[in-house]
Amino acid sequence: xxxxxxxxxxxxxxxxxxxxxxxxxxxxxxxxxxxxxxxxxxxxxxxxxxxxxxxxxxxxxxxxxxxxxxxxxxxxxxxxxxxxxxxxxxxxxxxxxxxxxxxxxxxxxxxxxxxxxxxxxxxxxxxxxxxxxxxxxxxxxxxxxxxxxxxxxxxxxxxxxxxxxxxxxxxxxxxxxxxxxxxxxxxxxxxxxxxxxxxxxxxxxxxxxxxxxxxxxxx
Amino acid sequence: xxxxxxxxxxxxxxxxxxxxxxxxxxxxxxxxxxxxxxxxxxxxxxxxxxxxxxxxxxxxxxxxxxxxxxxxxxxxxxxxxxxxxxxxxxxxxxxxxxxxxxxxxxxxxxxxxxxxxxxxxxxxxxxxxxxxxxxxxxxxxxxxxxxxxxxxxxxxxxxxxxx
Numbered sequence: 001x002x003x004x005x006x007x008x009x010x011x012x013x014x015x016x017x018x019x020x021x022x023x024x025x026x027x028x029x030x031x032x033x034x035x036x037x038x039x040x041x042x043x044x045x046x047x048x049x050x051x052x053x054x055x056x057x058x059x060x061x062x063x064x065x066x067x068x069x070x071x072x073x074x075x076x077x078x079x080x081x082x083x084x085x086x087x088x089x090x091x092x093x094x095x096x097x098x099x100x101x102x103x104x105x106x107x108x109x110x111x112x113x114x115x116x117x118x119x120x121x122x123x124x125x126x127x128x129x130x131x132x133x134x135x136x137x138x139x140x141x142x143x144x145x146x147x148x149x150x151x152x153x154x155x156x157x158x159x160x161x162x163x164x165x166x167x168x169x170x171x172x173x174x175x176x177x178x179x180x181x182x183x184x185x186x187x188x189x190x191x192x193x194x195x196x197x198x199x200x201x202x203x204x205x206x207x208x209x210x211x212x213x214x215x216x217x218x219x
Numbered sequence: 220x221x222x223x224x225x226x227x228x229x230x231x232x233x234x235x236x237x238x239x240x241x242x243x244x245x246x247x248x249x250x251x252x253x254x255x256x257x258x259x260x261x262x263x264x265x266x267x268x269x270x271x272x273x274x275x276x277x278x279x280x281x282x283x284x285x286x287x288x289x290x291x292x293x294x295x296x297x298x299x300x301x302x303x304x305x306x307x308x309x310x311x312x313x314x315x316x317x318x319x320x321x322x323x324x325x326x327x328x329x330x331x332x333x334x335x336x337x338x339x340x341x342x343x344x345x346x347x348x349x350x351x352x353x354x355x356x357x358x359x360x361x362x363x364x365x366x367x368x369x370x371x372x373x374x375x376x377x378x379x380x381x382x
Contacts, residue, residue: 071295078257
């Protein structure tokens with residue numbers, strides 16, 4: 001029965017071909033450092049999932065942001081777990097994405113024909129840092145408030161356009177309710193959309209070009 | 220491949236991955252369900268005595284509306300609900316008082332006392348209740364809810380139960 005259903009679906013979706021192309025593709029002999037990309041992907045999926053769950057209770061306004069986070073931590077069963085995973089997963093994701101970049105760099109895996117994989121990787125790394133920066137403000141506690149004050153202030157030290165940048169980031173001169181909602185929006189819509197789309201291109205390139213092996217003395 | 224009585228490496232990996240995957244899925248999945256439904260499982264404290272003031276404020280023979288508010292903490296905010304009740308003193312006797320909730324037993328719209336037809340009228344789906352709260356016509360499935368009353372020193376109070 002399952003075989004019948006599978007072959008019916010396979011005939012229409014080409015599942016067997018997908019499986020062979022994506023999971024059964026030939027790879028050179030590699031080591032554990034080559035798992036960092038998959039680990040980053042898994043972390044992104046976990047962050048997405050726990051983030052969706054957090055959005056059930058979180059309200060991005062100065063009156064409610066802090067209280068709704070407290071409610072998640074103390075008032076909802078396993079809220080501490082969902083937020084804890086999101087919190088630690090965020091730090092882990094930055095570490096893993098960064099280590100993935102270092103591995104690619106030191107193995108010189110960014111060279112022809114994989115330049116585009118590298119470039120999309122750079123977009124992914126920067127977006128991940130952006131997720132960290134915008135997500136940090138959302139609990140709206142003292143630490144996040146002042147961290148974002150300092151962070152936007154640093155962006156404002158850019159010559160000539162610094163003041164403009166700071167106003168764009170904050171949505172005005174002050175760190176306010178407007179800042180909170182735009183950080184929230186960037187955190188849950190803009191950056192995740194960019195990351196998801198870029199991951200798609202990144203993975204397509206990896207499947208199309210194959211991965212580079214560990215370089216030896218000749219390389 | 221020669222026949223071997225042991226499980227192949229490939230199958231072993233599949234079983235282990237399936238087993239560990241199910242455990243991890245359960246560890247994440249079960250708390251997630253509780254996370255979503257736990258606010259629904261919380262109950263407010265059930266009873267409160269609501270003082271309505273002196274009996275003299277309520278005329279005999281005519282249902283009189285009395286309103287009050289109750290505050291509940293829901294999540295990160297306090298929700299103030301207003302309630303309306305109809306106090307109907309049939310006679311002088313203190314135990315001859317009916318106190319009705321103005322919440323229609325059909326779909327929770329608020330009923331009002333219409334003096335001219337001597338009925339409680341629900342505006343949403345034309346439910347009619349008589350002066351004793353019994354259904355006269357329309358869709359309500361049961362009479363208007365009543366509250367227990369208390370009279371002390373000429374002051375009226377009700378035992379309010381959160382639904």
